[in-house]
Amino acid sequence: MKRWVSTLAVAGLVAAGLALAGPSAASAGAKPGDDLLERWAHDTWASLDAMTDENTGLPSDNITGDLSTIGAYTSPTNIGGYLWSTVTARDLGIISADDARERMATTLATLGTLERNDASGMFYNWYDPATGAKLTTWPDSGDPVHPFLSTVDNGWLASGLRIVREAEPALAEQADALYDSMDFSAFFNPEGAPGLPAGTNRGGFWEVPPPDCSTAAPMYNGSGETAYYTCHHYDTTVSESRIATYLGIANGQIPPTALSGTHRTMPPGCDWDWQEQLPSGQYRTYDGFQVWEGVYSYAGMSFVPAWGGSMFEALMPDLLVPEAKWGPRSWRLNHPITVAVHEHHGLEDAGYGYWGFSPASNPFGGYSEYGVDIAGMRSDGYFSDAEHTDVDIDHPGCSTGTNPDPEYGDGVVTPHAAFLALPYDREGAIDNLRLIETELGAYGPGGFYDSVAVRSGTVAERYLSLDQSMIMAAIGNELTGDTLKDYFVDRDMEKLLRPAMRQQVFGSSWGGSGQSDR
Numbered sequence: 001m002k003r004w005v006s007t008l009a010v011a012g013l014v015a016a017g018l019a020l021a022g023p024s025a026a027s028a029g030a031k032p033g034d035d036l037l038e039r040w041a042h043d044t045w046a047s048l049d050a051m052t053d054e055n056t057g058l059p060s061d062n063i064t065g066d067l068s069t070i071g072a073y074t075s076p077t078n079i080g081g082y083l084w085s086t087v088t089a090r091d092l093g094i095i096s097a098d099d100a101r102e103r104m105a106t107t108l109a110t111l112g113t114l115e116r117n118d119a120s121g122m123f124y125n126w127y128d129p130a131t132g133a134k135l136t137t138w139p140d141s142g143d144p145v146h147p148f149l150s151t152v153d154n155g156w157l158a159s160g161l162r163i164v165r166e167a168e169p170a171l172a173e174q175a176d177a178l179y180d181s182m183d184f185s186a187f188f189n190p191e192g193a194p195g196l197p198a199g200t201n202r203g204g205f206w207e208v209p210p211p212d213c214s215t216a217a218p219m220y221n222g223s224g225e226t227a228y229y230t231c232h233h234y235d236t237t238v239s240e241s242r243i244a245t246y247l248g249i250a251n252g253q254i255p256p257t258a259l260s261g262t263h264r265t266m267p268p269g270c271d272w273d274w275q276e277q278l279p280s281g282q283y284r285t286y287d288g289f290q291v292w293e294g295v296y297s298y299a300g301m302s303f304v305p306a307w308g309g310s311m312f313e314a315l316m317p318d319l320l321v322p323e324a325k326w327g328p329r330s331w332r333l334n335h336p337i338t339v340a341v342h343e344h345h346g347l348e349d350a351g352y353g354y355w356g357f358s359p360a361s362n363p364f365g366g367y368s369e370y371g372v373d374i375a376g377m378r379s380d381g382y383f384s385d386a387e388h389t390d391v392d393i394d395h396p397g398c399s400t401g402t403n404p405d406p407e408y409g410d411g412v413v414t415p416h417a418a419f420l421a422l423p424y425d426r427e428g429a430i431d432n433l434r435l436i437e438t439e440l441g442a443y444g445p446g447g448f449y450d451s452v453a454v455r456s457g458t459v460a461e462r463y464l465s466l467d468q469s470m471i472m473a474a475i476g477n478e479l480t481g482d483t484l485k486d487y488f489v490d491r492d493m494e495k496l497l498r499p500a501m502r503q504q505v506f507g508s509s510w511g512g513s514g515q516s517d518r
Contacts, residue, residue, distance in 0.1 A: 033430040034479065038092065040433070040447055041475040045089045047446025047463040048082060048472070057107030058082075058129035062361075065444045065461030072139035074129040074465070076153040080160030081469025083107060084320075084484060087167040088476030091483055101171065104164055108174045117207065119223035120186035122149045123157060125204075146211065150204040151187040151234060155244030158182050159320055159488065162247075166487040184248035186221040192261045193233035197289040199254070200261035201244055203230035221253075236377065237262040238306040238334070240316045249500065250493035256500035260286050264304045264506065265294030266377060270398040274379050276305070278395045281507045295507035298374055299344045302509045303337040304330075308369055309376025311417035312358035312470070314338045319420070319473040320488040326501040333508035336424040338375075342417070343428060345372045350384060352411035352454045354436055356418035356429075357384045360467060361450035361460035363412060370412050370451070386410040386453050410455045415448035416467040419474040426478065447471065 051063040051070045059082040060070040083104060090100035115134045116123050125148045126135040135145045158179055165175035190199040205227035206214060213231040218224065234241035239262075248254035265279035266272040279294030280302070295302040306313035315335060317323065323331035346355025362368040364386060371382030374391045381390055387409035393401040415436055421429040437443040442452035442459050450467055451460040477484055 031426075033426065036430060036434060037475050037479055041088070041092055041472060041479075042094055043443075043445065044447035044468050044471045044475070045085065045094050047468050048085050048089075048465065050446065051463070051465060052082060052103075053129050055106075056110045056129060056132050057103060057105075058110055058127065058132065059465045060129045061466075062462060062464050063446070065446070065449055065463065067446055067463075070129075072128060072130070073126050073135055075125055075127075076123045076150070076157035078465040078469075079107065079111070080157035081466055081473075083160030084163045085469045085472040087163055087487065088472045088480075088484065090167075091476060091480055101168055104168060104171055105174075108164070108171060108178065111178055112174075117149050117186075119219055119225040119227075120149065120183050120221060121181035122154045122183070122186060124148065125150045125153055146206060146208075148204055148206055148210075149186075151184075151201050151244045152203075152241040154182060154187075155184075155241070155247055158184075158247050159243060162490075163320075163484060163487040166490070183221050183253060184244055184251060185253040186219055186223070186227070187244065188220050188248060188254040188258065189229075189233065190220070193235040195267070196235060196261050196263065197291065198257045198259075198261035200258060201234045201241065201248075201254075203232050203234060203241075205229045235262050236307045237264050238304050238314050238338075240313050243317045243320070246317065246321055246493075246497055249497050252492075252496065256496060257287050257289060259500050259504060260289040260291050263294075263377075264292065265296060267292050268294065270395075273395050273398040275377050276309075276374060276379055276381065277393065278398065284505055286503055293505060293507050295509075296375065296377075298341050298372075299349070300511065301337050301340060301344075302507055302511070303341060303375070304334050304506050304508060305375050305377050306338075306371070307377050308359075308382030309371035309373060309378075310358040310369070310382050311338065311342055311356060311371075311414075311420050313371075315420040316470060318423070319470065319477065320484055321497075322482070322485050322489065323501070324423070326494075326498045327504055328502065330501070330504040330506040330508070334506055337508055337510065339421040339424045339428075341372055341375050342421070343425070345375070345384060346411065346413065350408035350411055352384075352408070352413065354411070354413045354440070354454050355432055356413050356415065356421065357382070358414045358417040358420075358467075360412075360414040360416070361462045361464060362386075363451055363453045363456075363458040363460040368412070370414055384408065384411055386412055386456075410453045410458075412451050412453050414451045414467070415442065416450075416470045416474075419471045422474050422478045 050067040051060040059078050062071040089095045161175045161179040165172040187201045192199045214228040219227045266275045277296045281294035296305045342355045346352045357370040359369040369382040373381030385408045389406045392403045418429050418432050440452045442449045446463045450462050
């Protein structure tokens with residue numbers, strides 16, 4: 001499978017807003033950096049192996065940096081990521097084919113026993129990895145868990161099942177039975193979110209009213225059951241949640257017009273002054289739906305932003321869906337520019353010396369959302385430093401910025417974010433990661449630790465299953481020529497999804513047209 005690759009000379013071309021882009025097939029021979037990628041994959045797999053229960057085949061959500069203490073909960077995303085990581089470990093020769101098959105068979109057998117929502121076939125968000133029991137209290141605190149059916153988390157589990165059925169024929173029937181029972185139309189609101197022209201997904205639902213905000217409605221799949229849906233929709237385009245939209249379209253469960261039911265940016269004008277930037281752009285019509293194709297601007301580059309400005313939101317679905325190939329006037333442009341934005345922010349604007357920002361473990365304890373604030377729609381940002389430095393630029397004609405040119409503090413880089421950049425700046429990503437390992441020491445027996453604060457040198461000595469599975473997928477694709485995408489895509493998916501993606505035209509460009517040229 002061919003990939004569209006943008007190779008950036010980090011300091012020079014990014015600052016100039018230039019890129020070299022063109023089709024490139026995976027090379028048959030070894031390339032510089034392959035040895036590092038292979039070593040990093042072996043060590044990353046060690047953490048995933050260590051956090052997975054041998055009897056159930058369910059991975060924990062996390063494990064300590066010494067690989068000794070695992071968390072007592074897991075999610076559908078963790079399980080899906082473990083499945084594709086097992087396939088990747090097999091394809092890279094880290095484990096044998098027999099070992100991989102046995103591991104996946106164990107996981108699938110356990111999935112068949114897990115309690116689910118009968119009306120949709122969807123999995124709850126939290127289970128005990130040692131027993132498979134649905135969690136109703138948090139293991140650490142004893143606080144109540146209100147069982148929730150998450151749109152995006154079920155999307156990642158379903159993605160793992162799609163990959164298993166193609167990668168391991170002996171397990172295809174078992175994986176298919178689980179996959180076919182999952183109805184993504186249960187999440188899809190055909191009326192859409194306020195201000196958007198087409199239907200889109202809710203964030204998920206509860207079976208009984210939760211203590212926080214919910215809206216009761218007949219389940220969207222017509223089952224006749226009542227669901228208590230989240231008050232929010234997944235209504236931004238550059239979001240990891242689009243994996244569920246892709247699957248619903250590929251399964252014929254939701255219409256392809258769902259791609260028009262999300263914001264590229266919020267609309268222009270002072271009524272939307274709360275967003276991080278006032279966008280430029282134009283309206284385009286797809287299948288009768290008028291869409292505001294807005295963009296933000298940074299360092300001379302125009303791009304469609306994520307909600308929080310993180311790499312994970314922008315690039316995780318690209319690990320499995322050939323977005324750059326199927327979206328030649330949208331994702332093919334936006335993905336390399338997203339990488340360039342992170343590079344420019346880390347190396348030039350904030351001056352950290354390293355780059356790659358996504359939600360991850362906080363080096364100082366807990367979990368935090370990291371991103372490039374100016375590159376996200378959320379007004380209070382996903383921040384790139386421990387101090388949560390908030391950039392606030394002018395919105396001409398609406399408001400005056402309070403902090404247009406901030407001084408950044410202790411930047412927090414997240415290695416998995418840099419791995420996601422491999423298809424678009426292989427050399428820059430590998431060099432960045434090599435320095436994070438050797439200069440910052442953010443590396444242990446299970447590969448890269450989850451995050452590191454670059455100025456204090458404080459490391460989050462912890463591994464998260466989600467982040468490790470992104471690393472495995474990124475390395476596997478880079479070394480095998482996008483094998484995971486080949487497993488994931490079938491003819492039905494391409495027939496239903498590719499035409500809808502092909503017609504999209506984002507306003508992304510290397511020349512820039514928005515207001516922020518910081």
